[in-house]
Each structure stands twice: as structure tokens, then as C-alpha cells.
Amino acid sequence: MLGKLSGWDDTIVALATPNGVGAIGVIRLSGPKTIEIVNQLFPSKDLSKQTSHTIHVGFLKDGDKVLDEVVVSLFKNPKSYTGEDVIEISCHGSPFIQEQVINTIVKYGARLAKPGEFTQRAFLKGKLDLTQAEAVADLIASNTEASQKTALHNIRGGFSTVLKELREQLITFSALIELELDFSQEDVEFADRTKFYELIHRSQKVTTDLLQSFQLGNVIKNGVSVAIVGKPNAGKSTLLNTLLNENRAIVSEIAGTTRDTIEEVININGILFRLIDTAGIRKSTDAIEVIGVEKSMEKMQQADLVLYLFDVNTESKADLETALLQVQEQNKSYLLIGNKVDVLGEDAAQQKYPGDGVFFIAAKSNKHIDVLKERLVDKVVQGTIQTESTIVTNARHYTALQEVEKSLNDIKAGLDNQLPGDLLALDIRRCLHFLGEITGEITNEDRLDYIFSKFCIGK
Numbered sequence: 001m002l003g004k005l006s007g008w009d010d011t012i013v014a015l016a017t018p019n020g021v022g023a024i025g026v027i028r029l030s031g032p033k034t035i036e037i038v039n040q041l042f043p044s045k046d047l048s049k050q051t052s053h054t055i056h057v058g059f060l061k062d063g064d065k066v067l068d069e070v071v072v073s074l075f076k077n078p079k080s081y082t083g084e085d086v087i088e089i090s091c092h093g094s095p096f097i098q099e100q101v102i103n104t105i106v107k108y109g110a111r112l113a114k115p116g117e118f119t120q121r122a123f124l125k126g127k128l129d130l131t132q133a134e135a136v137a138d139l140i141a142s143n144t145e146a147s148q149k150t151a152l153h154n155i156r157g158g159f160s161t162v163l164k165e166l167r168e169q170l171i172t173f174s175a176l177i178e179l180e181l182d183f184s185q186e187d188v189e190f191a192d193r194t195k196f197y198e199l200i201h202r203s204q205k206v207t208t209d210l211l212q213s214f215q216l217g218n219v220i221k222n223g224v225s226v227a228i229v230g231k232p233n234a235g236k237s238t239l240l241n242t243l244l245n246e247n248r249a250i251v252s253e254i255a256g257t258t259r260d261t262i263e264e265v266i267n268i269n270g271i272l273f274r275l276i277d278t279a280g281i282r283k284s285t286d287a288i289e290v291i292g293v294e295k296s297m298e299k300m301q302q303a304d305l306v307l308y309l310f311d312v313n314t315e316s317k318a319d320l321e322t323a324l325l326q327v328q329e330q331n332k333s334y335l336l337i338g339n340k341v342d343v344l345g346e347d348a349a350q351q352k353y354p355g356d357g358v359f360f361i362a363a364k365s366n367k368h369i370d371v372l373k374e375r376l377v378d379k380v381v382q383g384t385i386q387t388e389s390t391i392v393t394n395a396r397h398y399t400a401l402q403e404v405e406k407s408l409n410d411i412k413a414g415l416d417n418q419l420p421g422d423l424l425a426l427d428i429r430r431c432l433h434f435l436g437e438i439t440g441e442i443t444n445e446d447r448l449d450y451i452f453s454k455f456c457i458g459k
């Protein structure tokens, strides 16, 4: 498979740091001609005679023309990120210099790298498996501590180690079962069915746990959308501002202040919450407000979590019950929040709505906001996040795991019904196929290109 990949023997080059002006820019090369190419531009030393993992200062020149004074870091194969010869040239961070250097390197025989091609090579050279390579992309894109930790855990092979173990054990059993087929006349059993049963059981448990972790994985990777809904003047915009700690939304005592939805992101304990402030829900004759109310309903339907906010001074118990039914219809997580307890008093508020699981705050004076933040986190992760445990964050893995689960169920049913070995072997192979798809042992070139194309160039 590997040998057939096109462009695999080329020497590639790309800017590894972001485009634009910076203190330095790093240009990275990888491939068989790396050292030969840079040697022609770097007259002060013969890099082929230098030991790996060393750095060298000197002028980069195209003939007589000085391009820049640079630092060259040398990584000789196989001890490099890609497993090939790699050189990183740190030059001054002007886009003009960087472009000139890259163009000159191309002139001397390298070609521009495709997005993710460095990591793709690392994968093809066996430096990383596919889940680790994908974790590299996640790490680059991570914007909270939790998503960074999860990605790092997966780069170290957290996810694939579990699956590889299972796959190897399944391969052993499938080999034994296929061996039985060769001796089908003699009615022998090489594969111990009890042990096999145990293995399937264990695999099912691992798969189920991983599938369940996806919801949390998604939260860590993509954040949670939270719609703040309620009647006009409940204090929704005030709550948004208080949570953000800035005056983002207009607040006024006029009912119907917010017309359009407002979205802002906050990070609470490493999880991103996309807060959506909506127009107060009421029957209105104002055309714009009607559109706003429709949008509020729509946002409530799309959100992962709904905060129903009400004014404890004006909301009757009957109102709250009607609203609660409306929220429950959406079939998603919600919190009932009673606002403005500073006016009514906390005790009175609690007596007014007994046993309704209402959480009381005063958004304007920041009362109980810290506890509310903790509640938000609890609502989505049910306890602290164990980012060191294995969490599925990738939709591709999730889909493949669902197939693994299906085939494991089939294998188990086959064992229960004492299915003949050849039919059992088919289900096992299907299961192995999907496990292998996740870690990249089974894959094809198109799919690889697709996965790596989502990377940024230079990685």
C-alpha cells in the first residue's frame, strides 16, 4: 500500500509557522534530498557531515545573493518527526524573506507540501498511527486545557493502545478458528470458546465505554451551546453580561430589549460554553419582535443545554409550570433559574417555588454566579473530566466503533447459537476490519488524503 502513494519520494517544503510577520519564521523540509538541497544554499558547513540533532548558524545564499542569516536544525532519518531527513530553517519573520527562501528551495528540487503531509509521512513511516496523527490536528486546533489534554493523551497513543490490544487478541482467535476450518473433518476445536466468549465480552465493554465517551469528547472538542431563554425582562441579557464579565448585551427595564440573538463564548474549567442570549418569549404584535421570538425557539431547539430564566418577583407558579413543560418538550438538559432574588429575598423565593429544583441567583449583583458556573459544568460532564482517560473525540472513530459494536454483537450471537466456524470467522474479520480502520492498519490512499487534507500546511 505504502509504496504506491504518489509523490512519496519527493522532498517537500513548507512554512511551519503561521503566515505573516513574526519574530522568526520556520521553514521545514522533509525527504531524501533535504540535506542535498540545503547544502547548496548553506555554504558555511557541509550538513551531510554533521551529526543529527544539531543546530548551525550561517547565511542562506542563492549563488552570490544572500537570502537571510538563519539557524538550521538538522534531524537525520530515522530520528525525526517524519522518519525522513528533516531540516528546519529558522529565518527572520518577514513574509517576503520566507517566500524567497521557500521559492529558492523549490528551485533546487523540493516541492511545496500538501496540508498535513509531514504528519502523513510520519504515519506512513510508522512513527504515528492514524489516531495519533489525527490527535496532532486536534492538538493544533485545541483552544482549552481540556481539549489540549485529550489530544495529547491520544498523541501518546491512549486511544489506539486499547484498540490494538483487542485487535491482536481477536486476530489470534480468528487465526485459530480459521485453522479449525482446515481440519473440519476431524471436528477439533483449537479456539477455546470460553476464553473467546470472555474476550468478546471484554471487547464489548471497551467499545461501549468508548462510544459513550464520544458525547463528552464532543463537548471537550467543540464546546456546549447554551440557550438562555425566558420571558422579557427576566434578566437574560444581564446574566449573559455577568457570566462574560463585560457589557456585551444591552440591558434595560423595557420588556423586549433583545431582538436578535447574541452569541458569546466563555471558558469554564476548561470547557467552552457558547452562550446564546435570546429575545424574551411572549406573544407580540411587533413584527421584529415576533421574528426574534421565533428565533429564540429555534435556538432553544438547537442548543445542547437550555437555561430557563425567570423573575422570581413576577413569575407565578402556574407560569413556571407551563414554561417547564415547554422546555421539557425539547428533550434536552435544562436548568431552571430564578433571578432577582435580591428583591424578593432568598427564603421567600425558596418558599414560593418549593421542590421545583430551581436555582436562585441575582444576575445583576453577581449573586451565586460562581455556583451557577459549576452547575453548568456538572450538567455536561457529570463530575470532573478525566482527560487522562480515553475519550473519543473524532466522528470517524465513532462511526467505525459503531460498526465494531455491531460485529461484536453478531459474533456473540453466533457463539450463543453455535454458529459454524466459517460464519463466525466472517464476523470476526468484519470486526477486525473496522478496528483496523480506526488505527490505520486498514485504509486506502483516498481516505488518507482526505484525513490529512484537514491539517494545516507545514504540519
Ligand SMILES: Nc1nc2c(ncn2[C@@H]2O[C@H](COP(=O)(O)OP(=O)(O)OP(=O)(O)O)[C@@H](O)[C@H]2O)c(=O)[nH]1
Pocket (backbone or CB within 6 Å): 231, 232, 233, 234, 235, 236, 237, 238, 239, 250, 251, 252, 253, 254, 255, 256, 257, 258, 259, 278, 279, 280, 281, 339, 340, 341, 342, 343, 361, 362, 363, 364, 365
Ligand atoms: N433587581 C434586579 N434587577 C435585575 C437583575 N437582573 C436583571 N435585572 C434588571 O432587569 C431588567 C431587565 O434585564 P435584561 O437583562 O435586559 O432582561 P432580558 O431578559 O434580557 O429582557 P429582554 O431582552 O427584553 O427579553 C433590567 O432593568 C435589569 O437591570 C437582578 O438580579 N436583580
Ligand SMILES: [Mg+2]
Pocket (backbone or CB within 6 Å): 236, 237, 238, 249, 250, 251, 257, 258, 277, 278, 279, 280
Ligand atoms: Mg435581553
